[in-house]
Amino acid sequence: MFSLCLSLCLCLIVAVYIWLRQHFRYWLVRGLPQIPPTLIAGNVFDLLRYRCCFGEQFQSLYDHPAASGHDFVGIHVLHNHALLLRDPALIKRVLVSDFSAFASRFERTDAGGDAMGSLNLFFAQYEVWTEIHQIFSPLFSHGKAKQMYPLLQQVGNKLEEHMAALSFDQKTQSVIVEVKELSALFTTDVIASLAFGIEANSLANPQAEFRRMCIEVNEPRFKRVLHLFTIFFMPQWVELISAHLYSPEYEKFMRSSIEYVIEERTRNGAQRNDLIDIFIALKRETAGSSNESVVQKRDFFVAQAAFLLLAGFDTSSSTITFALYELAKQPEIQRRLRAELLEALTKGNGSVDYDTINALPYLRMIVDEVLRLYPPTSFLDRRCTAELGYEIDHQSGYRIPQGTPVYISVLGLHRDERYWPNPLEFDPERFSAENRKVHTPMSYLPFGAGPRSCIGTLLGLLEVKTGLVHILKNFRVETCSLTAPEMKFEAKAFVLAPDGGTYLRFVKDKLFLWK
Template sequence: PIAFIAAAVLSWTCMLKDVAVVCMLFLYLVLVAWLISDVYYIQSNITLFTMTEFHVWSLFTLTHSLQICNYLKLKGHKLGGIFKFRQPVLVLRDPEIIKAVIVKEFSSFQDNDFHSNINIDPLLGRNPFVLRGNIWKESRSKLTPAFTNMRLKPVFPVVQEVCSDLMEYLNESCKSGKECLVEAKELSTKFTADSVANCAYGLKQNSFKNPDSEFRKYGRIFLEPTIWKGIEQGCVILAPRLADFLRFKFTPTEVIEFFRRTIKETVDYRKNNNVVRNDYLQLLIQLQDKAQDANKSDDKSIPWYKKFTDEDIAAQALTFFLDGYETSSSALTVVLHNLACYPAEQKNLQEEVDSKIEENDGKLTFDALQTMSYLDMVLNESLRMHPAVPYMNRLCTKPFEVPLSDGKTLKVEVGTPVVTPILGIHHDPEYYPDSRKFIPERFTEENKATRPKYTHFPFGEGPRICLGMRFAQMQIKALVSTILSEYNIEKTENTRISDTYTDGLSICTI
């Protein structure tokens, strides 16, 4: 038995050695592919897994410092190369090349580099973010009307109701004195969970009185890290073929079932009781009715994306929730943190809010929000410092030649991932000196004119720009304006000016 074990160990050792040699040879050939192409290769020492922070979003975003550092290594180059395991990835730095990839030559880079198998993860697989080609185009054209200002304006009173719930919560918390301590992220997630559930589906949650409301509960299940979830989601992002083989999915099963059940019950109630609301879910119901009228036969050859079934409604409802809940709450937290750390800028914004409310007979209106230029600057600067996503990933869908500095061109082959490093560009000292400082005046019309256009894109850019951008901006602006109309926001001894915003803030009555 000992001899057998020794032989087995020797056999495995030899095999591992052979595998290592093959892997090294393969990586060498991949590196040579970049070198032959005259692409500047960024060497990076990245530890993907650490025991202190095992979380899928760490794999996806790494850290601010690391991303900015890698971006700055490209100084003097229009683009560069990195590796995602064995796959070469093109990283863009030049605004004109970025413009070509995400706008002018969009047809050559129209797909996002994110894979989700619709048969394994049926709701995420229908998300416009992961859809590709003509299926994405058709889905996008159906959903775009839900996010025009014409659609958003009637929803604004619902956002104001949630703002009133929040103010009631703050007033109750502060009634014992002139100030109260609140956790900014907690406050923001309660607000966005209620705002999205009410505006999109007509479901009132009141998370300020019920911290365990269902939408917040399942939002946490989706987003909070666990070791197994990190393995599954990390595999989906980094090794999609392996994820499909293992039937890993990005969306937890209980979240899928919750949205299927809740949205179906709500849709059935509306149809059975002739309830019509001017919200996102109503648009989805209308799309389903149109699809059913157009496809009255039971022809099985009709593709899934033309049928618009209950599964499609649940998928788009989940998409709206995830985009409006976590992305908006993170942005809102950053804004509140910046205002607490920069009292002079907070005072400037407060004066603008008070002035606009006074002009509108003591009311905060949808139209008034659209005219608050300093509020726009505050939001743009906050999202510059900490964009919702740190980079845009595209896949080359048609061969394309990128012009290089020396007059040569680089041929980008179909299937090559192309990355626009949003966070790095947002902190490039060439465009934003003292980039760590909060300076809203960077976004005056005069200052914006001094920078190339494609150096600020917190919601993405081009035909794939975030669909929910206007809704996100509306709910963030509404809440910030409502709070500042009655309270000051101050730092506490625990508040740090750092890359993360989970510390306490002090809300003080004016």
């Protein structure tokens, strides 16, 4: 009996092994280039072992010798057959020209069991996404951003107050600050003000509930990691394991916060030019309507605010951190930026208005270069939605089947020396007016491209610029003994984020003194 069981087990192991070998030869069998996978994990083994973050994993595939010289290459993300796009012209076809054939992302939440996770612009499938996008795209225009700018300035002033209260060395008039946490406190307060219409007071009290929720939502606990991996890499299983984008605690906090703020704002009639005002207007417009609108779905408004907090505070705080890190390492670039800020502050009598902050050329060049070297969204994905598939290669005529995911390594593109000479060097001159003219189209994608690009680009850039202005108007940043010589990325983070603490020395050096 034992011998029979052993023989059956061995046969099963051999059968599984043969199946896996054949499964992972998918692209080779079809005559397409393929990066050699490992059994079971495919081409994301390092990611599963926390050896690298999402962005680094896809960059390593982008740079793999097997991919060299090819516009696209076959990969395997766990058991999924996928393509990694490497040619800007092909990327443009997928994201822009032939958008209708790639109208949804590959990742998916449980529309029935996770309303808060499925009713936001990022995860919504095409039909739902179309309606949400039509509602919100006008609300992230220049006009709306300009209306929200005073709220940003208020938080910027609180950032200055927070930094002024730090324990400075009296002799050197300096203090060493962990910049990642400082930036996170600032961006948490910004998103709380813009999306929730409340003062989170994270800068005044880092242990405040709002800041605690921001930390909690990114906490890499086993259950959360399992749910996120299912959502991104095994979406067909989300219903099976009841995968949720957020934890029950975060969902409860979001519902109670948004419902309370909307009720209070409706009762007192206050206006703040924030997203809560927009939510209330939408509720009034659709109240009593017989048409079934996505706005009337349970958790619709909560879903927008919850994802804006998740996506907004972390990406912007990381960008501010990376910017200050590079400015500290390159004093001459920092000196030139602060000279530009001094001129603007002098003209504005100590403040920088909306039109001015968006017109500062060197500030824009620096932020754009930070986003090139450290793109928060370090990879993009789409799913082929065309019923008859999509002809990915005109020469061979090969059509990728409907449902096939395609990936784009933004980090790989941004650090490809074919498009960016000396790609690891921080050089804002790449984005001078003259040099912008010679950029290869679609080689710079910090916010994606096409209809499903980031809708909050204007607001995100404004948030980063505001944070930098309110810091650099009062301080010069320098490296210190605790500053890492090279930036490393946090392996467990979804967006590109610094690993561990990012310590810099802040030296008091006010640019503008009131007369």
